Amino acid sequence: MAGSFGARLYNGELSFDFIGKRKRWYALSGVLMLVSIVVLSLQGLHLGIEFKGGASFSVKKVGVSIAAATEAVKSTGLSSEPVVQLIGTDKVRVQTGILKPGQSAAIQDALAAKFGVVANDVDYQLIGPSWGAEITKKALYGLIGFLIVVVLYLALAFEPKMAIAAIIAVIHDVFITVGIYALVGFEVTPATVIGFLTILGYSLYDTVVVFDKVRENTRTIAGGSRMTYSQAANLAVNQTLVRSFNTSLIALLPVGSILFVGAGLLGAGTLKDLSLALFIGLATGTYSSIFIATPILAALREREPAMKALAKRVGQRSSKESVEVTAGSSDGAPAATRGPRNQPKRKKSRR
């Protein structure tokens, strides 16, 4: 039963050790990022015509075929080899390199004549050679601007170290998503870039939910000796696990349906490109807020003198009490979360 599962996580009866085993997750992510970088540098991304410049034509008519489309396009005297794809059963898409003025009209006419439609029913898109550089530049500006503003915002709303941990997790997500794109060879279009940029916001949403709980759990621990920062943070991750899972799943459902409809009904296009990037990014985003962001935050905070002292006190206490505490610690945890709320020492923890 999900409800009781959630309750056991909340009470600390059931606890996954995310933070203690962080080296394992770091290693996994490190390997994934390394693979991403290697694939990216060897193979690069499969960029759409929006980035390279070129033209794309599409005709929807029952009975279209790749061979006929290729023939029609070649009859216009196009020197380079066109890329022709069948989308669904009744739509054909032709992509070419950069065209000379007038050539696009010729291709449009040839395709229209070949498939017996009027020229205006041949949809097309023409991209100038400098256009891709322009949108890439803007996307990069957007990315950098976003990272700076969000670090500042989170530093103010939470604390600077949380901002750092959150941003590391976001960069991790972008790397892995881009890596998957390079590896699988999915086409990257401006819609994909929108997807990437949206992931940033989304991945942070998850991280924010977890960090909010971490902050609540750790607000008052500095004065006590019940649990270390890492333990309190780990409890927070466990307590928000159901929430993280539900928010991610609910976010994935609409994105999945866009992907399904976009890829199934329309074939290539804005919807598919956007939702694919979101889908991959959301999945990595959920992973990183639990396995990367919180452990990094814990590692950063544990280096503070106050937290080191706390860890020392907790260590002494547990060895003093008994060795069996490990078994009983599950009961201690929820008590610790609620207990400090009533303690008068709250001001101290801010320092």
Place this chain on the structure above:
Amino acid sequence: MATPTSSRPSRALLILFVLTIALGATAFIQGAKSVRLGLDLRGGTSVTLVPRVAAADKQNKLTAESIDQAVGIIRQRVNSLGVAESEVTAVGSGTNRQIVISVPGDTGRRIVELVGQTAELRFRQVLLEGTPGVSVVDTATAATGELTEALKAQYAAYDCTKKENLQGGGGDDPNAALVSCDRTGTVKYLLAPAKVVGADVSTASSVLDQQGGGGWMVSLNFNGDGTTKFGELTSRVVSLTQPQNQVAIVLDGLVISAPRIISAITAGNAQITGNFTQTDSADLANVLKYGALPLAFDQGEVQQISPTLGADQLHAGLLAGFIGLILVLIYSLLYYRGLGIVTVGSLAVAGALTMLMFLVLGKGIGFTLTLAGIAGAIVSIGITADSFIVFFERLRDEVRDGRSLRSAVESGWVRARRTIIVADSVSIIASVLLYFFAVGGVKGFAFTLGLTTLIDLVVVFLFTKPLLTLLARTKFFGGGHPLSGLSPARLGSKRAITTIAEEA
């Protein structure tokens, strides 16, 4: 800590009600009946023009003034097509300006040709005229004056039956001779340097040729300078032998017509004839009248979407939204049971508000819904539902801590509120930045995402929370019915566990 604030749920609901009515009334007064759809959803052509300026000249040449001037000229050209809701706007700032032209409907490539034309008009004397194919070097005509042997060879080698030689494109040097073809590729010309150019033309209009065959033609008037130059040109060639007594009218490197000059034209007007249809002549007159643009432009992006594809995309977008919504609703009902109904209601309110905002903004600030925008709205279903989950899970945590539902709603809200505000702020920051940095379709996505996130905040504060406060007073929810999704026993509340233990 978490002192239950005295909440007045009915007041919040009333505010929301008034807000919705106000939005609805605004939409009604504006007469907004349907959401304005972008070109990718209803079909149309959009062209983005990027100024072609050498990097060194950017500061000097690429001024707001020159862009505005170009926008003005292009707008006149576009408006001459008479398509309602055509738009020509300058986007970007500094040296990064672009012009975006969007024309809805099935205008086809006329619009692309019209705005793309550099409209380089030249009047050139004909030196040689002949059949379109490759020919032998003409030895009958002596090489005199401007007609050099080199030019004759160049003329002979030129092939007007080849398609690439019939595309025009301009860029011809007015001070050099030119080998060119007529637009249909049936005649080949060798033309002298241009003596009169487009800038010498003051006005142009499309008129019906009353005396000739009754076809359409373009009537030109020259300015003072142009009148003198055109007069000189015609007086000089009028006495020469065929074909050198012809003056070719060359637009963008192709000969439109090459009339024989019967008498010197010194009055400053001329007609261009050439088997034009009414549309052709009107378009040509517009191009000539509104003249060359102050800047040269490259077509950064051209997109033509037929109404059929537009309808398909709209259909797909709506279908995706519908499926996504249903999935989210099913999941919420299965997982949160009674609380799921709160999700359903909240999403319905959010949906209604979003729709109203689309209507009002469509009329108010010309907001158009694009495919990317629809995607943004669908994605936001998830974000909106996420904020309910954050609240519900908090609520359940409070119930687990042994609170009664009535106090859990209040204390859970105080904490969930913070999380929701911070998380939504991040979303809003992301969309604002996306909006300002992005081009084209991305803007539409960012706008809807930002708008729906704001609506999410409104709904959570003014609907979801007050509704839960009210529901907590009911027996079904407050009493912790197993199907309410808030049953203390199911959630493993401390209190419930103790009660059960005592009973046992």
